[in-house]
Amino acid sequence: MRILILGGTTQASQLARVLATRGDIKPLLSLAGRTQNPLPVPIPSRTGGFGGVEGLVAFLRMERIEALIDATHPFAAQMSAHAREACRQTSVPLLLFSRPAWTAGEGDDWTEVASMEDAVVALGENPRRVFLTQGRLQLAAFAAAPQHFYLVRAIDEPVELALLPNHKFVSARGPFELEDELALMREEGIEILVSKNSGGDATSAKLLAARKLHIPVVLVARPATGDATEASLLAEVLRWIESHRAAP
Known part of the structure; x- marks a missing residue:
């Protein structure tokens, strides 16, 4: 199963390490390239933009991507919007993997x-x-x-x-x-x-x-995430992947 992970976060690195152990999944991590020395990951990766929605659509088709997991920073609003539209145009399943937002507690101002x-x-x-x-x-x-x-x-x-x-x-x-x-x-x-x-x-x-x-x-506050399916736990992401695997 060919999966594209839009990364740059702890969640993306965590997912990459788990999928690296799977022989039945071929993941690819994409990084925006804003950090000069990103942490190494044990799966193939690419760096740089796609050229907008049109470029991402072409990439998904060329690489025969079967699922896209958006694990970018919660404030990477443009990239996430491009992912939603590209997946809509190509019918590639999309999951937003993002950590929960912080909430104020007692004593916070x-x-x-x-x-x-x-x-x-x-x-x-x-x-x-x-x-x-x-x-x-x-x-x-x-x-x-x-x-x-x-x-x-x-x-x-x-x-x-x-x-x-x-x-x-x-x-x-x-x-x-x-x-x-x-x-x-x-x-x-x-x-x-x-x-x-x-x-x-x-x-x-x-x-x-x-x-x-x-x-x-x-x-x-975080930007709106649209109507994308969301997960905040790695276990939820892995279950989502299994639910979108092609039938043998």
């Missing part, structure tokens, strides 16, 4: 917003020490509020970093431990945290640290 521009507004006018953990993209939005100090954490240094006149960059890859997050926020005097609602355990320690330190959080 969260402001949920719809976009990164709204997150900038939520910071307020008075200068604050801001911890940006939304990844390497969309930093340009914060150039509209140069009065703040920004601690920026990402795997690779963002090109847009120079747009922030008062900043410090930390290169790091999760998972992150609670004690490390507490120490970092204390050392940098962080007053507010900005994050996308990516979900999962790898980076959730920052939210626990913010709760313990009584630091408010601005959380950007």
Whole structure:
């Protein structure tokens, strides 16, 4: 069974490791190429875009893909939209494999917003020490509020970093431990945290640290996923694969 996995997440790597042990499945992992040194995976992979919906449709047909699993980042809205449309045109079954969104608990001080521009507004006018953990993209939005100090954490240094006149960059890859997050926020005097609602355990320690330190959080909501079938557990994905296998 030929399966295309749109990856770049922990979920994609996890699935790749499991499918690598299956002799009855031929998986291919596709990466966008935004991370300079992605973690190695034990299955064949490709890097780069497809050329929009038309290119993805051609790829699915050329490679005779029998199922597509979208395990991209929850905020990779364009790629996910292209996957939905390409699968509609080719009748290739599609599954969205995504970790559950974070939800606020007791002691959390969260402001949920719809976009990164709204997150900038939520910071307020008075200068604050801001911890940006939304990844390497969309930093340009914060150039509209140069009065703040920004601690920026990402795997690779963002090109847009120079747009922030008062900043410090930390290169790091999760998972992150609670004690490390507490120490970092204390050392940098962080007053507010900005994050996308990516979900999962790898980076959730920052939210626990913010709760313990009584630091408010601005959380950007996920984009809509359309009508795609969704799964959040590996076992659910494997059952879905079996349900879409061709009859012998």
